[in-house]
Amino acid sequence: MSCIQVMNSFYSLMNSIERGTKMDDIKLTNRLLSVIENDILPLTMRGVDRGNKVFGAAILRKSDLSLVIAGTNDETSNPLWHGEVHTLKQFYELSERPDTKDLLFLTTHEPCTMCMSAITWAGFDNYFYFFSHEDSRDRFAIPHDLKIMKELYGLEPGGYHRKNAFFTSRSIPEMASLANEPERSDFENRIAEIKATYALASQTYQSHKGETGIPLD
């Protein structure tokens, strides 16, 4: 094989790997958005009516992206029942459950320090989030994640390791922005709709704020 042929086969291999990754990411982004739209948001809309925060989560199988469980914040019952921890609690109440190394963790908002530790202690090697910590502060008037990171650990926004020895975390809107057309436009439209629905959920939550006895409301 000539040098040029070797280089050509190398480039075609790299292209197919890149395409494969993109296809997987498109399938994954599509599925993560669907789970937020169809499984988490209906639970959260009911949760905010009861005075709970807007945060939700879900657990999916890596193998076929099927849903194991979805959940939402229930801080009016227990201030530790953040969307992620409450979903994990319900996951461990299932009579049969897959090994967490075979599962994906989806969270609507980048987790607080308690929740990212809980995801780690439960043995997940990943989480995917929709809204960032900065979004929680700026869009939802819930600045506690960033305040706790700063006060307890001296970390500025974005200062923790999103990729580390335990897990790799990824932003769903960032994954969507890397897709090619026509998928990217479809994702952007759905992301805009999801944001609009969360803005309504946030209004409902804020209207109950102060009445529910949640310590950090």
Ligand SMILES: [Zn+2]
């Ligand atoms: Zn949390």
